[in-house]
Amino acid sequence: MVHTPAPQAGPESLPDVPSEAVSASGRPPKGLLIALLWTAQVLSASSVIAAFAQADVAQHFHTAHIAWFGLIYSLVGTLMTPFAVRLGDIFGKRRIMLALIALGLVGDVLTALAPTFGVLLVGRAIAACYAPMAALVFATTRDVLPPRRVGPVSGVIGATLGAVVAICPVIAGWLMDDFGFRGALWFVAAVTAVAFALVYRFLPETPRRSRGEPFDWWGGLLLGGSISALIYAIGQGTTWGWTDSRMLGLIAGALVGFVGFALVERAVTHPMMDVRMLMRRRVSTVLVVTSVAQGTAFAAAAVMTVVIPLYPHIPGVSDGLGWTAMHSALIGLPAGIVLFLVGMAAGLATRRVDPRLPWLLGLALATGGLLLQAFYHHNESQIIVTGVVASLGMGMIYASVPILVVGAVSAREQGVASGMSMMLVGLMTTVAAQVIFTIMGNSSVVMKGTAFYRDAGYQQAYIALAASMAFALLLSLFLPKPQMPEEE
Structure with a gap:
């Protein structure tokens, strides 16, 4: 098939900003802002809390493979990101965000209850479903806010990472001292549950920019899989050695995957990503x-x-x-x-x-x-x-x-x-x-x-x-x- 670039969105092709998203003055309501800010930082808060809990998790389960506690999260989240973004364009970002947060909450609960290290890793893999959340939040901000508000609000959302960096380590230290690693993991689940409630209550649905277009599964698998393979290979570098055959094989496979992704995106009618961008x-x-x-x-x-x-x-x-x-x-x-x-x-x-x-x-x-x-x-x-x-x-x-x-x-x-x-x-x-x-x-x-x-x-x-x-x-x-x- 010959690739035809998707038409650029213009005023005539996009719905107006949802009326419930802004006030008469053009200022977004506080509930909407809180929903965007909180949801964008769920991943960061989870990562900080989990980092503090990691040592206790390793000792509790007597495992020498604790690196997987964070690595599996990164791998699954990276693989899911292109699919989540594309699905948000097709079905509306609010629907996809609610679905991913719900899955992430299931993973958080399973992680907190895990009786074995294997079950805990399964929970972490499911929890990685909300890894694409920040990308969806920034895209949603552009969809639901007036143009002059998009830049400043996006900057404020990015800046709230500072609040996570400041507060979450203190919370993690208190939880670890008084309740152990499970208390910290339950706190992560609570943060995710609040994100679901805020999105459900305050976030309007966004325009469906790719309605009726076929889904580019091969493009998503090649892109997400290639970056995941590269992250895994580099993450194992100090363990395997930088000239190990497994390391070189994964890097070579990732490079082949990137080439395949570029070829697929130029061939399909509705690509996951226009590589010319x-x-x-x-x-x-x-x-x-x-x-x-x-x-x-x-x-x-x-x-x-x-x-x-x-x-x-x-x-x-x-x-x-x-x-x-x-x-x-x-x-x-x-x-x-x-x-x-x-x-x-x-x-x-x-x-x-x-x-x-x-x-x-x-x-x-x-x-x-x-x-x-x-x-x-x-x-x-x-x-x-x-x-x-x-x-x-x-x-x-x-x-x-x-x-x-x-x-x-x-x-x-x-x-x-x-x-x-x-x-x-x-x-x-x-x-x-x-x-x-x-x-x-x-x-x-x-x-x-x-x-x-x-x-x-x-x-x-x-x-x-x-x-x-x-x-x-x-x-x-x-x-x-x-x-x-x-x-x-």
């Missing part, structure tokens, strides 16, 4: 720089802010600080608060300034903050001060990403672009995390089968993270000016 400089540059920056930031938060505080201090063996989870969370609280407040301000400021300005400033501050952390991470005061500096930049980054993606694509392409952004961020986070562990492993001491890291490894890892952020800053100098919805 990725060839536009505005789109490709935004997706690359945002995924590199966010992947670096997420890896730094998930690895460095957990390993250094929580690993023990053993002279000559381990240069961790040996803090408790609650103490670590409280020390990180100021940085999380700053991240949230700066992100909110940056998101709202984009109504008046070019969103590239807070983005570039955020990258510069984040690079400087990571360099400071490379040399000053040895006590509470150093971690608080350097963490606040880095968070000034991270807040601007998190707030600017959804705005840049919105400004790079049309309304019809928004869901696909957001989904691709989420998948690339997951890939870059995996790459950055593995690079960090490889660097730290070069300065580690293995004792009784456990690797303990020395200060030289921490310093080199932070410098590598700063270099990655600086690379994103350099690429961002070539970002074209975003075209915001109100300018279309």
Whole structure:
């Protein structure tokens, strides 16, 4: 079949913004905003809580395969994302969001009740059904809000990650101390249940942009499967070795899958993704720089802010600080608060300034903050001060990403672009995390089968993270000016 690009959505082809979505003044009601904010961060909250519970889960089930606790979540979520985005265009995003959140809740409950580690992994795989939620939320924002509100609200949604970073570690520490890992997992289920109630009550249905079009199953399987294979291969790099035949086979298979995806998308009448969209400089540059920056930031938060505080201090063996989870969370609280407040301000400021300005400033501050952390991470005061500096930049980054993606694509392409952004961020986070562990492993001491890291490894890892952020800053100098919805 000959590929014919889908027609661009224009005013005559799309329904008006649902009347219940905005007030007479054009301002969205608080219930709608809360539904969007809460639902977008369900995945982040779940990931933070689960990260704190991981060690206790491993000890309770006496398993050496605890890496699957997080890995299976990433694999299933990545595979599902292109299907969820496309189904949202066909059936309406609200319907798909409710279905995915309901499945995710079933998985959360099964995870919390799991009698064995195998059952727990099944629950985590089902819970990954709401992994595409952020992509659907950002696309929904463009569908249900007036154009002039899309950019600022998208920025605020991105900035609420700061609230998750600030609050969830404290909650996780309290739950782990008083109720164990099952208490933490039940809290994740409660967060998901609230998301379902908010979406059901406050979110209007969105336009069905692809009604009656055949579903591109092969395109979705090739795209999601290829990225999942690549994430799994990179995630096993430090375990298998980077020249292992399994590693090389998965990477080769992923590359073949990407080529197959491109060929399929150019051949079908209604592709999962118009690959020519990725060839536009505005789109490709935004997706690359945002995924590199966010992947670096997420890896730094998930690895460095957990390993250094929580690993023990053993002279000559381990240069961790040996803090408790609650103490670590409280020390990180100021940085999380700053991240949230700066992100909110940056998101709202984009109504008046070019969103590239807070983005570039955020990258510069984040690079400087990571360099400071490379040399000053040895006590509470150093971690608080350097963490606040880095968070000034991270807040601007998190707030600017959804705005840049919105400004790079049309309304019809928004869901696909957001989904691709989420998948690339997951890939870059995996790459950055593995690079960090490889660097730290070069300065580690293995004792009784456990690797303990020395200060030289921490310093080199932070410098590598700063270099990655600086690379994103350099690429961002070539970002074209975003075209915001109100300018279309």
